[in-house]
Amino acid sequence: MYESFNNLIKDYNYRLVSDELISNEENIFLKSRIDYFNCCISEIKKEIQKKWDGKSIYSREYIFNITKILNGVLSFEFRPNSIGYSKYGKEVIGFGIYKKSLEKELFSNLSSNPPINTNGNVRIKVSDEVSCSKKIIRQLATEGFETVDVFQVSGIIT
Secondary structure, three states: OHHHHHHHHHHHHHHHHHOOOOOHHHHHHHHHHHHHHHHHHHHHHHHHHHHHOOOOOOOHHHHHHHHHHOOEEEEEEEOOOOHHHHHHOOEEEEEEEOOHHHHHHHHHHHHOOOOOOOOOEEEEEEOOOOOOOHHHHHHHHHOOEEHHHEEEEEEEEO
């Protein structure tokens, strides 16, 4: 839905600048439609953000289980408008990086009955097959991203 609004706006903007024979009434109509759709997009973004704020689909334990215990590579797709998306783009691919103390904590959480799932920071080593700037590679390894920024995870067990 969000993409279709953007496509309509692009079409209307294109018609405004490309057709010199457009009547003044149609020009006013197109501008009002563009304003309307921009308002709709803004409201949709706010609603999505409100629903996602502070909620995580994937826990640190789930990510740890795939990347460390099962030795898998994960593709992390970020939520639009999230900090992870703004810093790293739509998607990053890599292996989890864990300090020993964090490994113990996450393994203990997985072993609990019932298992404990936590939100928080995830750091990754970017897969060698992925081309990224050195700055992004360094940021992902040192700063990482928050699990609440992740929209979808897909994995490959190696």
